[in-house]
Amino acid sequence: MTETLHSAFVELAAKSPDATAVHSEAGLLSYGELDRRSRELAEELTAAGAGPGVPVGICVERTPDLLVGILAALRSGACYLPLDPNYPADRLTFMVEDSGTRLLLTTPASRAGCPPGPTVLVLDGEAVSTEPGAKPVPVVPEDTAYVIYTSGSTGRPKGVAVRHSGCVAMLAAMDRVLEGCDLSGVAAAASVCFDMSVMEIFNALCRGGAVVLVESAVHLPESRYADRITHLNVVPSVMNGLLDAGALPPNLRTVVFGGEALRRKLVDRTYRETGVTRVFNAYGPTEGTVFCSFGLVPEDSAEEPTIGPPTEGALVYVLDEQRRPVPTGTPGELYLGGAGVAHGYLNRPETTAERFLADPFQPGGRMYRTGDVVEFTEGGELRFLGRTDHQVKLRGYRIELEEVEARLTGCPEVREAAAAVRGNRLVGYVVPAGDGPAPDGPRLDAALQGAVTARLAAELPDYLVPATLVVLPALPLGPGGKLDRNALPEPPAAEAGGPLTAPGTPTEIALSEIWGQLLDLEPSGIDVQAAFYDLGGDSLLLIRLARLMTRRFDRRVRVPDLFSFRDIASLARWLDEDEGATPEVVQSARRRAGARRAALRARPAGDRPATDS
Template structure:
């Protein structure tokens, strides 16, 4: 096994130059083409200042250029900072500023949304260099990439992962999967999610192909869905794919991760797909993608565990005094080993709090995961939930405190809390001042709050709905009692007189909404928000896909945060004037919706 994340790819390119390396709706690259393009781009990046210890941002849509850019950055010895073009501009700017990134790789299509400040290198511009890459030394402990996760302080924090941990992760993939399993690996995770590292490099380091997909829900629309043999997926997304009967036909292996996995879904995966092996994987970002993996057998009654610790991973189940607990007794999981991250970028205090000395191995560290687990008698780990206020929602790690900090930052909000109810992220708000008197009848206030958050947070962190309270429930000690936060109201209409779909566009939209929400189209109020009628972020992705197909116009999830009901969506779709669309967006979401307006203005020609 090679000693860097990218070196095994170069070896495969020499062995199999004509084999397909990347499939996407935007084109196909062979290993030789990917090798030469990334080599030439690396030469240019080195000339512009990239090198060991230098973080280089990459803000690129999901085309082969994304893989070209990541490989090029790694070949310079630098580490890459993934920036999803669909993330709010404010969050992207924070990640660039916080990580000290001074160079950014992008494309003409994504350049307008890139943060200001770093030197910008545009992919697609002519790059010609003589063959024969200048070797760039990579110190074994060099950082390979930085992934930003939700932060309990209200600020996301960057996790710095190094090459040895990545190489160990790839060795584990090599142990678990045959080459034919990885001949077509679906790459549907956002580059800001660490699963993307495995999806790209597990294939390229074994001579397989990466199949780039916009998201897992878009799998049915991929031109190359039949090339996919390996699928990494969150359980809730798999349920959605199976419900729609839209799983790729040639999948051999399925790896679940990001959420607790239940036996019922395992049985369904075996029964309704062609997969012959189903795995359950666990791992925080701080542990380099996976720390444990279980092959879940077919036709068993036991609920899946998250497997035994992977080779090279130390796992301890400890009590509050850092004493090891026997099998069957639950405690907090601490992990150590080669995959352990350097720590958090520019966060020495937080790093010291979470990465602590290993009391069982002198000179080593271990990471406090915050997950509650217990060892089984045969050495596997059984997941039991969280010890803190972090949640996992559709595979994304969310610190509720970060959502609460953003809610409290809204001028209309005095106090706020957040919780997951019924698989949806719910915001709870005690309004401030004048807003407190009108929230009970003013749905526009809820739209203003969630609209403002959509300019600051990724879509998965924006509450599905906001519940207004006179006061937050408190425990006897005066702290927030999350368990007493009420269930959100049942899905309802906008609260005013029913306004049925009337125009051709409204009727077409109501038919799509009715299909997704199991409602009669004629009975849908055109002023009721999608979330308020029972929608969630998974259905929102399907809604964007169905609208794109029905109206022959690219619709993205951020557009659906800008135009939340059928009335505003129909007005946006019917209006061909970019300026008018911007005015509609600004009016509906008020001063806090700069990003939403930009998304609406760019939608006709965007991704």
């Protein structure tokens, strides 16, 4: 009987050990090999103190070792805490300390970026000073499977502790909805710090399919196994970019949208321009275990997509302010009950009590208050209408604007701050600190932008760093003296600062060609001192820019690097100058990228990427 997130994988590995479980740039891995390596590592983790309720940090790049580590943590009885090696060190340190993590799995390539404190076990060949052979403690359905940190309205991220039973219920519901869909190549493109990754990995490995590991959805065209991908989970805004670039895998047949509002125009385009035969739209907060509603979006319809009907086993309530059910077609707040409701927020009893409530409709049950406003349609599906608070979604990531605002006001250059999403970019609004003259109206300030962005980029994941900073004389207030978010202005256009500074050096010319390609501009007419966002760029184009620069210059370029160097002139200097002259954050990024490449080159030939027969 399947009772845990990983038990179906263990059963399948015993039946079909030679079947391919993982495709990645670092090589292939069979079910049997993944089973053996994760079992042996689980024994080492148990000997080191892993067990039920013990978080095991997973700070591993996107190689098969990532899946080995996740499965080993689960098989040891522990829960896994995903730690993206590309996150700022301060963010990773906070997550480790806040969760009480004492054990951490990593690889030689990512070890340098791991936060201090936990006992570190290194995958990929380095000796581990523990005694293998310890028998893991059996896992029960109510144990915690993983902890994922989400943006927090208090300015601190909060860890959501998700149960095995919720994961099993989610996978069972997906079985029925996705019946007949080809899972032989499920793209694993979401960050492990985003709960979509749970469905990508385990929907494949617990159903006999294969995981195709890619850096992100934007990197799909670069995957040597792109033609193996049949199933893709993706954010609508990213899908638009992939369609624009003609970059979807040729054998893709199923697309699951989630994380943002889905429009009929994109659905029609997906069916029309690709070989996709099934488009689904899904919804669910981390606190409800990935998805709680999921539905097929038909091809022959003119109606805007809903977020689907509730998944089987999910208890969905649409309630008024007195927590009474509202009639069909009437807006109300969405509450979730059933097996998918998480334990709560790790070490946050007060916040847990505010959001996780007794279920008045199920004696002894619990329900989660989502803050989302929805309505039931006559057909029993859910239509998303908005939020009751200031939470937003950008590229599928959940952002509490209060967290961004708290970080902004923590900068010594800022007295007051607000944040909002405009198009595909996060915009910060600040009132400068100090005694200088206040601006007459909204304006951009490159010096302030550089100072504040550098500080935030060292503390926050890139999706939480405002792409544009608007300086205001004062924040707009409503009649009650509270911030009037609707009155926050659109970012002003960058002012011409004199004659155009045209590309001059070979690197500037190469960069201007890439920018021109992305922004549909004539390369010779691009001012090398103009910021990417000011020329019409957005967060999705920024991801593509990082990918294209990596390919063009044969150097790993990450989105955080593009926050540090915002125009062609500074980017060109960074690319051309010696490592010793670069900021420490960039030196660190280069060292990690070099270590990853060296680790891959040092692997035995059998573990390196090879021609797939």
